[in-house]
Amino acid sequence: MSVIFNFGSINIDHTYRVPYFVRPGETLESNQYSVGLGGKGVNQSLAIACAKGAVSHWGRVSSVDAWVVHELECAGVGVKDVELTTEPSGHAIIQIDALGENAILLFSGANHGFTQERITALIAQTTPGDTILIQNECNGLDQLIPLAVSHGCKVIFNPAPMTAKVASLPLEQCELLFFNRTEAAALLQMPVESSAADLLKRCKETLGDVEVVLTLGSAGAWYQRSNETLFQPALKVKAVDTTAAGDTFVGYFLAARQAGLTPSQCLQRAATAAALAVQKFGAASSIPMASEVDGIIYQST
Numbered sequence: 001m002s003v004i005f006n007f008g009s010i011n012i013d014h015t016y017r018v019p020y021f022v023r024p025g026e027t028l029e030s031n032q033y034s035v036g037l038g039g040k041g042v043n044q045s046l047a048i049a050c051a052k053g054a055v056s057h058w059g060r061v062s063s064v065d066a067w068v069v070h071e072l073e074c075a076g077v078g079v080k081d082v083e084l085t086t087e088p089s090g091h092a093i094i095q096i097d098a099l100g101e102n103a104i105l106l107f108s109g110a111n112h113g114f115t116q117e118r119i120t121a122l123i124a125q126t127t128p129g130d131t132i133l134i135q136n137e138c139n140g141l142d143q144l145i146p147l148a149v150s151h152g153c154k155v156i157f158n159p160a161p162m163t164a165k166v167a168s169l170p171l172e173q174c175e176l177l178f179f180n181r182t183e184a185a186a187l188l189q190m191p192v193e194s195s196a197a198d199l200l201k202r203c204k205e206t207l208g209d210v211e212v213v214l215t216l217g218s219a220g221a222w223y224q225r226s227n228e229t230l231f232q233p234a235l236k237v238k239a240v241d242t243t244a245a246g247d248t249f250v251g252y253f254l255a256a257r258q259a260g261l262t263p264s265q266c267l268q269r270a271a272t273a274a275a276l277a278v279q280k281f282g283a284a285s286s287i288p289m290a291s292e293v294d295g296i297i298y299q300s301t
Helices: 040-050 067-074 116-124 141-150 164-168 181-188 196-207 245-258 263-277 290-300
Strands: 004-007 011-017 032-038 055-062 082-085 090-096 102-107 131-135 154-158 176-180 211-215 221-225 228-232
Touching: 004 040, 032 040, 032 067, 040 055, 040 067, 040 131, 040 245, 055 067, 067 082, 116 141, 131 141, 131 245, 141 154, 154 245, 176 181, 176 196, 176 245, 181 196, 181 211, 196 211, 196 221, 211 245, 221 263, 228 263, 245 263, 263 290
Parallel strands: 004 055, 004 131, 011 090, 055 082, 131 154, 154 176, 176 211
Antiparallel strands: 011 032, 090 102, 211 221, 221 228
16 A cells, blocks of 8 residues: 655644634633644544554654654654654644634644755655645645656645635646635635535636545535546534544545545545544544444445
């Protein structure tokens, strides 16, 4: 099985349970607080590992938080290219309200310290045909994407958080793109209430035959490639915390793809894993194991 190289963020998450999101000028008491591992990049690496996929993480974290490396290694993530730095780690302040929705304040820290030399050295380790997964929480994507493609690698991109800079990246060079509704609408300059059909149509017009996975939370998920379109309904569950649900979806989809499953099977495993994740509190700690996902899928067949 070939390894997925994940050029991704590593954050320390500070999570607060609140009755509602704090408003400007307000001091709001939290009734629960926790510290844990997070960041879209590391969440997706952990999800791939939990799904029994092979993944190696390319990241940066403060030497003060070296426990992160041990935790990733114990979870089955390759860590030889996780760099310990003197810079502060990236971190997130996360509010979880009574409905399980989240609001996140992000500090990039060491995640934005990649140099061109470091990116070149990382790509040099790969061989043509390798897969590189990226998100939008690390710097240097404008350098990494064309360099990786010129080296014969397949680039998979989850452009979250969505920023104006994403539109200037060579997205047409990517193999596969993961969007949620808000991200797709922002990139395509369409109303956020646009239908999935309209968003997918514009994706094809804009990006050509790049594979696209459009996630819609409780409204399910879509896969599109050329003339093939697939829909996966979401499992009906009660969400208590949606943090890392999207990352869980991405990781499980890619691990299933790595194992040679069909797009339809990838969607099913990803949706099942995400449904399990939203029923638990936390980011990385909410990602289910493959055995849990298998159990749900076997029950439904």
